[in-house]
Each structure stands twice: as structure tokens, then as C-alpha cells.
Amino acid sequence: xxxxxxxxxxxxxxxxxxxxxxxxxxxxxxxxxxxxxxxxxxxxxxxxxxxxxxxxxxxxxxxxxxxxxxxxxxxxxxxxxxxxxxxxxxxxxxxxxxxxxxxxxxxxxxxxxxxxxxxxxxxxxxxxxxxxxxxxxxxxxxxxxxxxxxxxxxxxxxxxxxxxxxxxxxxxxxxxxxxxxxxxxxxxxxxxxxxxxxxxxxxxxxxxxxxxxxxxxx
Numbered sequence: 001x002x003x004x005x006x007x008x009x010x011x012x013x014x015x016x017x018x019x020x021x022x023x024x025x026x027x028x029x030x031x032x033x034x035x036x037x038x039x040x041x042x043x044x045x046x047x048x049x050x051x052x053x054x055x056x057x058x059x060x061x062x063x064x065x066x067x068x069x070x071x072x073x074x075x076x077x078x079x080x081x082x083x084x085x086x087x088x089x090x091x092x093x094x095x096x097x098x099x100x101x102x103x104x105x106x107x108x109x110x111x112x113x114x115x116x117x118x119x120x121x122x123x124x125x126x127x128x129x130x131x132x133x134x135x136x137x138x139x140x141x142x143x144x145x146x147x148x149x150x151x152x153x154x155x156x157x158x159x160x161x162x163x164x165x166x167x168x169x170x171x172x173x174x175x176x177x178x179x180x181x182x183x184x185x186x187x188x189x190x191x192x193x194x195x196x197x198x199x200x201x202x203x204x205x206x207x208x209x210x211x212x213x214x215x216x217x218x
Contacts, residue, residue, distance in 0.1 A: 071100040163214050 005013055008020035033040050036047045048055040066073050070082045077083060098105045101112045109115065111132060130137050133144045145152035154169050162171040167178045179186035201208055204215045212218070 066100060071098050071103075073103065160216075162216075 004011055005015050005018050005020075007015040007018040034042055034047050035044050036049050042055070042058060044050055046054045046058045067076055067080050069077045069080045072080075099107050099109055099112050101109050102114050107113070131139050131141055131144050133141045134146050139145075141147065143151060143155065150169075154164065157164055157169075157171055163174070164171055165173055165178050166175045168180050173179075173186065173189060175181065177185045177189045202210055202215050203212045205217050207215070
């Protein structure tokens with residue numbers, strides 16, 4: 001006579017032949033209990049009795065918990081419809097990042113029309129980016145000509161194809177013949193230009209002011 005099965009406790013078979021599956025037992029949720037007020041959900045460091053300021057911050061965070069990825073209330077980054085659409089537990093109707101202050105899509109907290117009315121318009125009607133400083137289209141605040149005129153001048157010269165000195169960012173010479181670094185070489189360059197000697201001629205446009213490497217018609 002066979003003994004009891006070690007797995008299910010029944011007779012007639014062994015544990016190797018047993019088809020009984022042990023159900024998974026989930027661990028019960030554990031709630032923190034404060035050692036001062038004996039209430040759950042917090043500890044003694046954030047208790048109202050010991051630290052009312054931290055308790056108020058804790059309650060505010062719990063009441064307005066936001067996703068750290070998209071900034072929307074009601075879920076975290078693990079169930080975010082933007083980062084994890086398959087794990088989302090809420091409607092993924094709008095996947096755009098929303099403002100963390102007013103909760104509306106299309107802008108962030110820095111350009112929120114409620115906090116900063118002057119910086120609300122960041123995009124034009126056609127979708128082009130608008131500068132938050134001068135409200136003009138075609139650049140942002142990092143390259144605004146009102147805030148950074150020198151940077152704007154350098155970018156214009158570079159787009160026109162002019163060769164610029166890497167030290168003073170002026171056209172017409174390079175770092176080796178810069179008048180600020182090497183006045184003797186700069187003087188020699190000017191004398192060479194003004195002399196009647198035959199200068200190098202560009203093989204593309206036939207100009208005497210530059211060579212083929214620095215020609216704008218390449």
C-alpha cells in the first residue's frame with residue numbers, strides 16, 4: 001500500500017506523479033505604522049505630532065502625486081501611457097507632455113500662461129518655434145539677437161560662408177595672422193595685399209583676394 005503524497009496529502013500516488021499545483025500566495029500589503037500616533041501611512045519623522053511641516057508636505061505630495069515622466073496626475077512612471085503604453089492603466093488619449101502646474105498639454109511650467117503670461121506664446125500658428133524673449137519666430141532665447149548680439153553676428157557670418165578667425169571671430173584672416181595675437185604677421189599680410197607683387201589667384205572665380213579653398217563659389 002502506497003503512503004501519503006507529500007505534495008497533496010492524498011493516497012494512491014507519489015509526489016513525482018502528483019498533478020496538484022500549489023497556488024501562489026501573495027504577500028499581504030504592509031503599511032507603515034507611526035510609533036508616535038499609532039496611525040498608518042507614515043513614520044515618526046513625518047508625523048504631525050513631531051514635525052507638522054514635513055507632515056503637510058507629505059500630505060500634499062500624496063494628494064497631488066504626479067508621474068515623473070509626463071507630469072500627469074493619477075499614475076507613476078511604471079504605468080505611464082507615454083513610456084509604457086502596454087502597462088498603462090489609464091486612457092492614453094493624449095500622449096503629449098503636460099504642464100506640471102496647470103495640467104494642460106503644449107507647454108511646460110516655465111512657459112505656463114498662468115505663471116508666466118509674457119512667456120506663454122512659444123509657437124506660432126504654423127508650428128514654428130517662437131523666442132520667449134522677443135516673441136519673434138526663427139530662433140530661441142539662447143540665440144536671441146537682443147540677448148546675445150555677438151553670437152548672432154558670428155552665426156550670420158558663418159551662414160554667409162565667410163572664413164572667421166577662431167580667436168577674434170572677425171572675417172578676413174585666420175588665427176595665425178590675427179592682429180590681436182600676432183601683430184607682425186597681420187602687418188605682413190596687409191603689406192602683401194597692398195603691394196604690387198603678384199598675389200595668389202583663385203582658380204574658380206579668378207579673384208586676387210582669396211584662393212580656391214576659401215572661395216564662396218565652391
